[in-house]
Amino acid sequence: MSSKWWLVLAASGVLALGVAACGDDDDGDGDGGTPSGLSGDIRVDGSSTVGPLTEAIAEEFNAENPDVKVTVGTSGTGGGFEKFCAGETDISDASRPIEEDETKICQQNGIAYEEIQVANDALTVVVNPNNPVECLTVDQLKQVWEPKSGVKNWSDIQGLQPSFDSELALYGPGTDSGTFDFFTEAINGEEGAQRTDYNDIGEDDNATVTGVAGAEGGMGYFGYSFFKENEDKVKALQVDNGSGCVAPSPETAQDGTYAPLSRPLFVYPSATALENETVDAFLQFYLDNINAVAELVGFIPMTDEQLQASQDKLESLTAGGGTTTSG
Amino acid sequence: MEARDATAATGGFGRRDPARPLAAVRPRYGEKVIQALLAGCAVISVVTTTAIVISLLSPTIDFFGEVSFSQFFSFDDWAPTQADPSFGAFRVVIGTLSTTLWALVFAVPIGLLSAVYLSEYANPRLRQVVKPVLEVLAGIPTVALGLFAVTFLSPEIQDVFPGFIKTPPFAAGVAGLAIGLLLVPIIASISDDAMKAVPGGLREGAYGLGATRLKVSTRVVFPAAISGIVASVVLATSRAVGETMIVLLAAGGTANATFDPGQSVLTMTAFIGKTSTGDIGTGTITYDTIFAVGALLFVMTLAMNSVAIRLVRRFREVYE
Numbered sequence: 259m260s261s262k263w264w265l266v267l268a269a270s271g272v273l274a275l276g277v278a279a280c281g282d283d284d285d286g287d288g289d290g291g292t293p294s295g296l297s298g299d300i301r302v303d304g305s306s307t308v309g310p311l312t313e314a315i316a317e318e319f320n321a322e323n324p325d326v327k328v329t330v331g332t333s334g335t336g337g338g339f340e341k342f343c344a345g346e347t348d349i350s351d352a353s354r355p356i357e358e359d360e361t362k363i364c365q366q367n368g369i370a371y372e373e374i375q376v377a378n379d380a381l382t383v384v385v386n387p388n389n390p391v392e393c394l395t396v397d398q399l400k401q402v403w404e405p406k407s408g409v410k411n412w413s414d415i416q417g418l419q420p421s422f423d424s425e426l427a428l429y430g431p432g433t434d435s436g437t438f439d440f441f442t443e444a445i446n447g448e449e450g451a452q453r454t455d456y457n458d459i460g461e462d463d464n465a466t467v468t469g470v471a472g473a474e475g476g477m478g479y480f481g482y483s484f485f486k487e488n489e490d491k492v493k494a495l496q497v498d499n500g501s502g503c504v505a506p507s508p509e510t511a512q513d514g515t516y517a518p519l520s521r522p523l524f525v526y527p528s529a530t531a532l533e534n535e536t537v538d539a540f541l542q543f544y545l546d547n548i549n550a551v552a553e554l555v556g557f558i559p560m561t562d563e564q565l566q567a568s569q570d571k572l573e574s575l576t577a578g579g580g581t582t583t584s585g
Numbered sequence: 586m587e588a589r590d591a592t593a594a595t596g597g598f599g600r601r602d603p604a605r606p607l608a609a610v611r612p613r614y615g616e617k618v619i620q621a622l623l624a625g626c627a628v629i630s631v632v633t634t635t636a637i638v639i640s641l642l643s644p645t646i647d648f649f650g651e652v653s654f655s656q657f658f659s660f661d662d663w664a665p666t667q668a669d670p671s672f673g674a675f676r677v678v679i680g681t682l683s684t685t686l687w688a689l690v691f692a693v694p695i696g697l698l699s700a701v702y703l704s705e706y707a708n709p710r711l712r713q714v715v716k717p718v719l720e721v722l723a724g725i726p727t728v729a730l731g732l733f734a735v736t737f738l739s740p741e742i743q744d745v746f747p748g749f750i751k752t753p754p755f756a757a758g759v760a761g762l763a764i765g766l767l768l769v770p771i772i773a774s775i776s777d778d779a780m781k782a783v784p785g786g787l788r789e790g791a792y793g794l795g796a797t798r799l800k801v802s803t804r805v806v807f808p809a810a811i812s813g814i815v816a817s818v819v820l821a822t823s824r825a826v827g828e829t830m831i832v833l834l835a836a837g838g839t840a841n842a843t844f845d846p847g848q849s850v851l852t853m854t855a856f857i858g859k860t861s862t863g864d865i866g867t868g869t870i871t872y873d874t875i876f877a878v879g880a881l882l883f884v885m886t887l888a889m890n891s892v893a894i895r896l897v898r899r900f901r902e903v904y905e
Binding site: 452469473 | 663667669743754840851
């Protein structure tokens with residue numbers, strides 16, 4: 259994840275230049291529409307996957323509205339909702355929809371919220387480039403990664419095509435990673451449950467790349483953006499969820515055919531925060547710029563329909579709150 | 586200066602005014618303050634140790650309220666942060682012992698041979714240059730050594746012995762080698778001091794009987810300095826057990842109960858370092874696990890250090 263932050267810095271640098279140029283235009287157009295008089299704090303926390311996106315947007319927003327301070331924490335999706343439902347944050351970043359027990363805590367504390375999609379991601383399973391295997395079924399992935407798995411060698415995987423004889427070397431993120439939560443839920447069927455004899459690389463996805471590139475029988479997983487950066491070193495496996503092998507790509511993630519490892523990424527604003535003009539302006543700004551930023555940071559942008567849906571949702575929410583911020 | 590020198594030269598006799606008492610005329614408050622400061626400094630380390638024990642104690646007790654001794658001290662899976670947690674701490678203990686073993690396998694021979702060379706063979710001028718350089722090696726930040734292990738040692742080993750490292754770039758042997766680099770100066774320097782402290786008469790006696798330099802080194806000086814040498818090895822061992830950054834970077838993150846240098850292992854310190862930098866709630870079982878492992882590590886290093894202190898004391902008594 260750490261190298262993603264560098265991308266964010268680079269991306270926000272590029273965008274800063276763009277916005278600086280746009281800013282001049284806005285001044286010429288007239289200052290009625292721009293939310294320049296905004297001030298206050300916006301507290302965001304949650305998924306470390308979505309964090310870099312929100313951070314990039316926040317920096318842009320801050321350049322236009324210097325009096326608004328946006329703080330973006332990355333406690334993980336679960337940790338973020340914990341704070342969100344305690345009323346400590348305005349917006350929660352999430353790499354999965356809110357869960358039932360989290361909903362209950364929010365209700366108990368009187369926190370109402372809305373879900374807005376901001377991007378897509380495709381968790382990518384990577385192997386060594388010399389590995390002849392191109393595609394694994396979800397069940398085969400489960401054989402490898404499930405708790406107490408006895409698979410030590412690629413040849414132990416049932417129904418493997420073509421046959422491959424090499425000792426498995428597994429690399430995976432730490433247990434407090436949202437990627438770990440999502441992968442274990444999607445593949446092993448239980449969040450947080452995975453075999454224990456894999457190399458826990460913490461949040462350093464680069465170690466997975468080094469490891470898988472160096473070990474013939476290596477296998478690991480991380481976000482699509484990180485795979486794109488290292489396409490020359492590792493190979494992405496196709497995943498068969500019962501209806502044929504599908505490779506991870508922006509298209510297959512957007513239309514959901516790369517299942518079950520493609521996922522939408524969300525932000526959750528609280529109802530109280532939506533009554534705040536500054537938060538509204540921030541969210542509007544978020545959706546206006548998200549697809550450009552997502553591509554720069556290496557995420558999979560939303561389709562036009564997804565973006566429209568998110569924008570409609572935000573508009574209905576802010577209209578209900580009685581504030582109009584769209585310029 | 587002159588007056589005091591004169592007094593010293595005459596033994597103070599006849600110069601002192603007999604009417605003036607020996608006790609201080611005025612109370613020396615400044616001295617009292619300095620004394621208190623010095624005592625305070627000495628107390629700090631005692632207080633710190635006590636505080637560490639106290640802070641370890643309560644979460645450790647909480648931990649054993651939920652996890653039985655028999656599960657903790659076992660070879661069960663080590664997966665304290667997973668959905669279905671398991672706490673076989675012997676796996677991380679073995680991980681620690683494995684990196685320590687490989688570090689010592691590398692560092693003890695090289696360290697001791699350097700010490701013999703420096704103490705018995707090197708001419709004094711060379712020794713004056715080599716010894717400080719050797720000691721600088723002990724001052725290299727361990728994070729630099731860890732990166733050196735992952736980015737240089739590991740690929741080199743893979744080139745020379747393909748397939749030796751099972752999950753590149755991580756392996757207990759690679760981490761052990763890097764820790765070994767850190768231990769060589771510790772062992773060499775302390776052992777060299779111990780050998781230098783062997784009275785010259787022993788050497789001269791042996792030379793007088795016609796012994797060669799090699800015989801003097803191995804049959805006379807080495808055995809005479811053995812307790813100092815053992816102390817250096819014990820100190821190096823507890824340094825290796827407590828080493829964190831190198832194993833965090835180079836040993837991997839798999840709790841394999843193995844001494845195979847090609848396998849990745851999770852040491853106790855690496856577990857603590859890895860887990861405590863993540864996002865864990867106070868009072869959760871994961872949080873308590875960190876302290877339980879910390880307490881176990883504390884007991885292990887404490888035992889080893891007391892052995893080292895005892896050996897160093899014995900070594901001193903021999904020559905005074």
